[in-house]
Amino acid sequence: MGGVSGVVFDLGNVLIDWQPALAIAAGVGAVEAQRFLEADDFDFMEWNHLQDSGRRWADGVAEVRRTHPHWAAHADAYLEHFPASLSKVPGTTQVVRELHEAGIPLIGLTNWSDELYYPHAAPHFEVLRMLDDVVVSGEVKAAKPDPRAYEIVAERSGLPLDRLVFVDDKQLNVDAAVALGMDGIVFTDATALRAELRSRGLPV
Template sequence: MTGLPAAVVFDLGNVLIDWDPAAAVAQGLGVAEARRFIEADDFDFMAWNHHQDAGRSLADGIAEVRRTHPHWASHAEAYLAHFPTSLAELPDTVAIVRELHDAGVPLYGLTNWSAELFPHARERFGVLRLLDDVVVSGAIRAAKPDPRAYAAVAEVSGLPLGRLVFVDDKRSNVDAADALGMDGVLFTGADDLRAALRERGLPVRPTA
């Protein structure tokens, strides 16, 4: 990227909004059962969840667990039933978004999230109203690191990928963004993000 970035694109989960799926399962079945489910050797929760992020319906997701891993069906159901419990705002990163917003920097979200579950976040977290738009993978049926997800945020922003800084906590998603010409920043914490954005000339306060 040459020159000042035209906009910043934020992943949401574990960047602006903490996501702890075990907390949702624990709300329904207890901490021990939540740990067993999330850490199970015979069931890949993250892979299963990714299908919903990529557009599979929640009903079809539960049906899949009932068919292939019936002993985990109640755990998957507990996760969905208590999903809001899994979410919490990350205030240090939200403060960065507020600073950029106040300075007039265009801001977007690009999140891997079930279209059916995302309304819980939209209703609850005011930081999302500071973003010009949010691309939800489940709604477009393409989840990062699928190139179509990044193309979607370029479309809604009206900006080429090469003018966008992209912040995500997963290396695979950042690498995919870089390969498409975005300026990827691996999120490891708010202080490091502040430093990275300041290096790019963006108007955020320095770390204390």
């Protein structure tokens, strides 16, 4: 894969560990957090994805109050304690640092509400400052695996999709990138990522 010129990184569970249970538990306790995330009558990930796609959090929480009032306190807890859900993924900051120091173009592509990303992630994680740009789905109103999200990355990077390798922890999102002509890596851990990038001739 000698044609790779730049690397596109998902953020959640690639560069920044995201554990929503920790935020919810901070407000309602660990048992209730697990009940909420495993509920048969409410899909937390789908609900969260709507905010990642641009819906305002006030509207998302209001919907829970209206349709699932028994989960309202849990939704409130997630939003109120959101920073508790975030930590560093071991090893990936060093991989990004090596690429950054070598002058490789680096772009973030994240499904993340702009209302939560800018105050709670952007200022607090060193790895984000080593990226040339971050495409935040809530801001651009396009969330992976929507093809538009990847096209925006190409526009921002100034590189065609077939010159970019995309790293994400979800197979679905990697498959969508590959379908558009990008190279793709499913992230498992920093050691495997380093090997995958090195096999593509990147300096890590």
